[in-house]
Amino acid sequence: MDILITGLLLGGTYALIAMGLNLQYGMARIMNLANGEFLVAGGFAAFWFYTAGQVSPLLTTFIVAPLAFGLNWLIYVVMLRPLVRRAKSHGQLEVDAILTTFGLAFVSVGIMLALFGGDYFSYSYLARPITLIGDTYGLNRVTAAVAAVIICGGLWLWLNRTRAGMSIRAIAVDPKSARLVGIDVPKLSALAFALGGAVTAVGGALISTFLTLDASTGVMFTLKALVIVIMGGVGDVRGTIVAALLLGILETFVATLIDPGLTLAAAYLLFVLILLFRPQGLFGRRTT
C-alpha cells in the first residue's frame, strides 16, 4: 500500500514536470528544450520569495504563473513564430525549434547564473510528516501531488469542455485543417505555448519545496519530461498523466522491493518497451 501511495506521489511530481512540455510540444508543436530552465526559474522564484519574505510557495505560484505565461508568450511571438511561418514541413519546424530552444536553454542558464549565482537553492517548506493509511509521507510531496491533480484536471476539463480547448486540440491533430475551419492557429498556438510555460514554472515552484535545485539542473527535468511525454503520447493530456503515474509507481516498486539502484534501468526499460510496441505512445494517434 505504501508503495502505491509513494509511487502516486512521485507520479504527481512527474506529471508536474511533464505537463508543460506536453502543451508546448503536443499542442503548440514546439519541442522546447528550454522547458526545464523555466521549471528551475519557477523554483527559484519560490525560494526567493520564501527566504526573503516567508511567502508560501503555494502563494508564489500565483505570481509565477502570470509572469511565466507572459514571458513564454513573448518568446513564442518573437522567437518561434518566425520559425513556424517559414517551416515547410513539420519535420523542418521540429529541427528549427530544437536548435533555437537549445540555444535558449544555454542563454537561460547563463541569465540565471548571473542573477542567482551557482549555489544550490534549498529551503524547508512543509517538511512535516503526514499520516495516510498507516504510513507517513512528506506533506510537501502530498501538497504537490494534490496541486498536480488540480492542474491536470483543470487542463483536461479546459481542453475537452471549452471552445478554445477544443480548438487547441484540433491544432494538435492537424494545424492545416484547423485553419480551414476558422481556427486562429497562430494565436492559439501562442496561447498553448505560454500556458505550457506557466504550468512548468508553477510545477517548478511546487517541486522546489522538496527537491534541491541549482541554476543548471534544468536539463535533467527536460529529459525526464520528454521521456514521459513520448511515453504517454504527444499531445494527449491523459497520456502524460498515465505515463507519469506509471513511471512513479514502477520506480517506487523497483526501489522498494528490488533495489533503489535499478530505478533508472527499470524506467528506461519501460520506455524502450513502449517505444517498441506502441511507438506513438500510450494514448498517441498512429501517424500515417
Place this chain on the structure above:
Amino acid sequence: MKRRNLFGLAAALTVATALSGPLAAQETLKIGAVGPKTGPLAGGGAVTFWPNVQLWANDVNEAGGIDVGGTKMMVEIIEYDDQTNPGETIKAVQRLATQDEADFILAPYGTGLNIASAPIFERYGYPMVTHTAISDQIADLSGKFPNMYFLLGGATGLAGGVVDVLTQMRDAGEIGNSVAMVNVADAFGIELAEAARPQFEAAGFEIVYDSSYPLGTQDLSPVINGARDSNPDAFVAWSYPPDTFGLTEQAQIAGLAPKAFYTAVATAFPSYGARFGAAAEGVLGAGGVFADGDAFKDYAARHEAVTGAKPDFWASAPAYASFQILQQAIEGAGTTDKAAVAEFIAKNDFDTIIGPITWDENNSNAKYWTVGQWQGGVFKGVASTGRDGAVAAMPKTGWE
C-alpha cells in the same frame, strides 16, 4: 565563457601606471582558473571553489602582489567554465597553456575533473596542487604525474574516519552494532562504499541495510524507508549535494532518527545548517575543520567580507590553502619558471590556513579532516588523520 577578473586587472593597471612602466615586459602574473559554473558540480563549485579564487586574488593584490625574486607581481585571474565536463576541462587547460599563456593554473574542482586534466597539466609542466580530489589511487596518480599534489585525502581515510567515530561511540555505549549504509551510484559514492564495507566489518559492525541509488534520484523515500525498516543504530550515506539534502529531509519525515546520522558531501555547507536549523544538530558529515581555531575564524570572516558568502566547513579552507602553497612556492623559488616552482613545492613544507602541510611519499597531505558534526550551529571537525582541534562526537537526539 571567459571572464577576466576586472578587479585584479584594474589593480594591476593602477600599479603599473604608478610605477610608470620602466619595469620588464610583464607586471602581472596570469593565473588560470578552470571549474564548473554550470552542470552537475556547479553548485559545489559555487560554494567551495570560485569564492576562494576570488578571495585569494583579492588577498594577494591587496598585499601588493606576489614577490617574485624582488619584483611584486599582481595576479590576474582568467576563468573558464568547464560545464562539469572533463573534455571541456582539458580544452580549457590547453587554451590557458597555449593561447592565454597563463603563468600558473589552479587545480580544477572535483575528483573526476582533476584526474581528467592531470595529463595536460603534466604535459605543459604546470604544478597541480589539488584541493578537491579524493581518491584511493593517489599513489598511482602521483607516480604518473610527479607534479600532482593532494590536500583532501583518500577514500579509505575518509571512510576510516567514519568507522573510527562510530567505533568510539559504540565503545562509549552510545550506539549499538548495526549500520545502514547507502551510496549514490557515482564514482565518489561507489568508491567510498567499497572502502567502508570491509572496514565496518573489521570493526565488528553489522551492515543491516546496504543499497545504492542513481545520481539525480527524485524520490529518496524508498531508500530511507528501507533503512528505517532495518532499524539501524547508525545511518551512513555516501551522498552528493542534492541527495544529502533529500535524504536528511526524508529521514525527518519517515522518522529515521538513529543516534548517529551521517551524510557525506554538502553536510559541511553553510546552506545545510541554514536549511535544517536546530534539526541539523548532531548530524555527522564528511570533512570538518578546526572551526574554533583563530586561523579558520579569521579566514571565514574575510571570505564573507570579500565574497559575500560563508565558506563551507570542509574543502573551502583547503582550496584556499592550495592557492597559498602555489603562492609561497613562487615566492620561495623567486621565479615564475614552472619547473623551479614545482621543485620548490616538492622539497618544502608549507604553512597555510589549515595548518602546516607536509607531503608524504605520494605527494599527499597525510593529515586531513575526515568527519565533522553540527554542534551549536557550527560544523566542527570530530575526526582527522592527525590535525589538531578535534572535538568529541556526540550522539544525535532525534530531529527536534
